[in-house]
Amino acid sequence: MDTTRLDLNLLLTLEALLAEQNVTKAAARLNLSQPAVSAQLNRLRDMFDDPLLVPARRGMTPTVKALELLAPLRESLDQLRRTLQSHKDFYPERATLTLAIACTDYIQAAVVMPLVLALRQTAPGVRIAARHYDPAQLEQQLANGDVDIAIITPGSHHAHLRTRHLFNETYVLIGRQGHPTLKNNLTMQDFAQLEHVIVSPSGGSFSTPIDDILAAFGHQRKVVMSAASFFFVPEIVLISDFVALVPRRLLQGQPARLSVVNVPWLTEQFNVSLVWHERSHGHAGHRWLRNLIVELNGHKNSRENAP
Structure with missing residues (x-):
């Protein structure tokens, strides 16, 4: 493959297409028109000499080559994002950011709702997506970015993930x-x-x-x-x-x-902690939000150090 014909925008489009498996949804995710994304998909197919995505009953399904590309593509783009983000300051009052939090219904009421109310005052452009906590899927969800933070009782199987204590309940x-x-x-x-x-x-x-x-x-x-x-x-x-x-x-x-x-x-009591993946550890906005969650739950002077 001639890599001189490949640019960052095409890689971002490929990432969105593989994640959404739908041209219309990928276009919305990228803030592009559907014809523009279709044209970029055709360029990608030509460069990789592979269809990459083929029609399925619902949307599209990735080819074997596309699935082989997915993990290294995400890893490379995440590294680039972390590198760029680590040199940027985060300004809550004008930030636009969506954070997906996996948790139980109890944590939604006890932790997430106070967080949402606090954000209306300090960071009105930051949105929270509460996701169902599925222990069997959590590691994969954190790794691929479907979930940014989990607020859970961590176990020994979370040892390779980042954790930070919130409170004992x-x-x-x-x-x-x-x-x-x-x-x-x-x-x-x-x-x-x-x-x-x-x-x-x-x-x-x-x-x-x-x-x-x-x-x-x-x-x-x-x-x-x-x-x-x-x-x-x-x-x-x-x-x-x-x-x-x-x-x-x-x-x-x-x-x-x-x-x-x-x-x-x-x-009997249980420990409630923040859990997140290395992929989002260095993101300035995510770090600010993690610190805010900790402060709202009784640790006023505890700040997470910058990476």
Whole structure:
């Protein structure tokens, strides 16, 4: 292939086409017209002596050669972007940037919503796309740029990713005010006799690690409902005599009609951290946003060093 005929704009077009697998969507991503992108695709096909993308039932599908090009192409363009970005200052008040955050619904309420409100004041051109947290897909999503940051409880399998601690979270028990048997200083037996709503993000489970703790001491609680999301749990307990264990930060801004009870024998807590890929570590805008998230969650004097 004659590389003297290749320019950066063509590589950017190829990246967009392989990502979108649709000429119209690639054109929108590049802020170009559809005919312009089609013309560039024809030039790319000529230079690589390969169709690169062929018609499929929905959009287009990449050829074998195109798939071979994808990883080195992204790596090269990402390196170029990091190199250019590392020499630029970031001005929040006039920045235009979209950040994709993978997280659970609880983190959307406790962390992402306060972030969005803060951005309206300091960086109105910055947008947040909340993405569903899929543990099995996260590494790939971070690597290819579908997700910029994850806000999760990191595990040992995240050791090769960048991480930064946000806070430790604890559970509290909630029920409606006036609940006939909800009280402070619940024993395990008292706790087990209540009717519980639990959250099962994957759906359908009626057991959590809390039940393993109870079983070890000879107790079994009554779980009457398995919800797919934390969002609706407070509303459920407000109209019933059910109770639920929820992360404490979820209750920010919740109705005063809720009774909140500490469970003295339940000391389990979990760590919430930022997780991101090396590919976005040096981006000035991403670094500013990571620092803002940390500051909004109680670390006012903690700043991430520039790369």
